[in-house]
Amino acid sequence: MKVVTRLSDLRGMIGDYRRDSRSIGFVPTMGALHEGHLSLVRISRKHAQRCVVSIFVNPTQFGPQEDFGAYPRTPERDFELLAGEGVDVLLMPDAAEVYPEGWAIQVDPGPVGKVFEGAIRPGHFAGVLTVVAKLFHMVQPDVAVFGQKDAQQLFLIRRMVADLNFPVQIVEGDTVREADGLALSSRNAYLSPVQRAKATVLFRALCAGKEAVESTAHSLRRVQEAMAQVTAAEPDFSLDYATAVSDASFSEEDPLPKPARLIIAGCLGPVRLMDNLRID
Numbered sequence: 149m150k151v152v153t154r155l156s157d158l159r160g161m162i163g164d165y166r167r168d169s170r171s172i173g174f175v176p177t178m179g180a181l182h183e184g185h186l187s188l189v190r191i192s193r194k195h196a197q198r199c200v201v202s203i204f205v206n207p208t209q210f211g212p213q214e215d216f217g218a219y220p221r222t223p224e225r226d227f228e229l230l231a232g233e234g235v236d237v238l239l240m241p242d243a244a245e246v247y248p249e250g251w252a253i254q255v256d257p258g259p260v261g262k263v264f265e266g267a268i269r270p271g272h273f274a275g276v277l278t279v280v281a282k283l284f285h286m287v288q289p290d291v292a293v294f295g296q297k298d299a300q301q302l303f304l305i306r307r308m309v310a311d312l313n314f315p316v317q318i319v320e321g322d323t324v325r326e327a328d329g330l331a332l333s334s335r336n337a338y339l340s341p342v343q344r345a346k347a348t349v350l351f352r353a354l355c356a357g358k359e360a361v362e363s364t365a366h367s368l369r370r371v372q373e374a375m376a377q378v379t380a381a382e383p384d385f386s387l388d389y390a391t392a393v394s395d396a397s398f399s400e401e402d403p404l405p406k407p408a409r410l411i412i413a414g415c416l417g418p419v420r421l422m423d424n425l426r427i428d
């Protein structure tokens with residue numbers, strides 16, 4: 149596995165792959181890798197002949213009071229995991245090359261970028277889409293793989309690729325869960341043992357929501373109530389939202405459309421967690 153930090157070196161490698169007609173799969177990450185990321189690498193390797201993974205903790209998607217400084221960074225372990233998965237190139241770009249002096253242009257995520265995560269984290273999706281667009285230009289992938297765990301992010305990346313005519317196929321990977329249902333996330337590392345035990349509240353609420361969908365003729369209010377009942381029973385969990393959205397528009401509709409997605413986010417102490425479940 150080659151580790152590349154300079155964009156000029158990356159350009160040379162991508163040029164070689166293109167000349168040899170090798171298809172390129174890409175998995176962008178912020179590192180602190182877990183089994184969820186590795187499952188995306190395996191998907192990429194099924195879809196394309198060469199696999200590029202990036203690790204870049206992107207400053208522009210963090211708000212001023214958020215955890216950019218504290219975000220877990222485990223480069224040696226990440227390197228070993230990726231080498232073990234047969235990744236061809238690990239891109240770890242320098243922030244000064246990604247955001248050169250005087251940079252000013254950003255991708256506007258549109259209306260879906262302002263609701264749910266976008267309402268709680270203003271500017272977050274502009275940061276995500278801007279860095280993903282830049283990484284796509286750098287890596288020039290045929291296929292890029294993203295996890296369903298960040299459902300709103302995935303929706304907006306698909307929207308950007310369609311609206312701005314990026315020549316890349318977006319493939320999604322299922323959320324990988326612990327045995328008790330907790331979705332894998334790099335931020336789970338922040339949870340104390342007590343918070344970790346309580347963190348199943350998100351998956352329990354999603355399951356209650358799913359049960360409500362199956363038994364209440366798809367009423368949005370009843371689904372929201374079923375999820376809120378579970379979260380209310382966990383006083384240390386401060387709920388940001390628990391609702392259902394259309395998978396096609398990422399907006400709330402009543403009665404629930406098909407397919408729909410249950411989405412939930414909130415904080416256990418200082419740790420912000422989110423999850424979602426597709427309802428077919």
Ligand code: PAF
Nearest residue numbers: 176177178206276279298
């Ligand atoms: O999902 C993530 O890890 C990040 O938001 C991404 C897509 C790598 C952009 O920084």
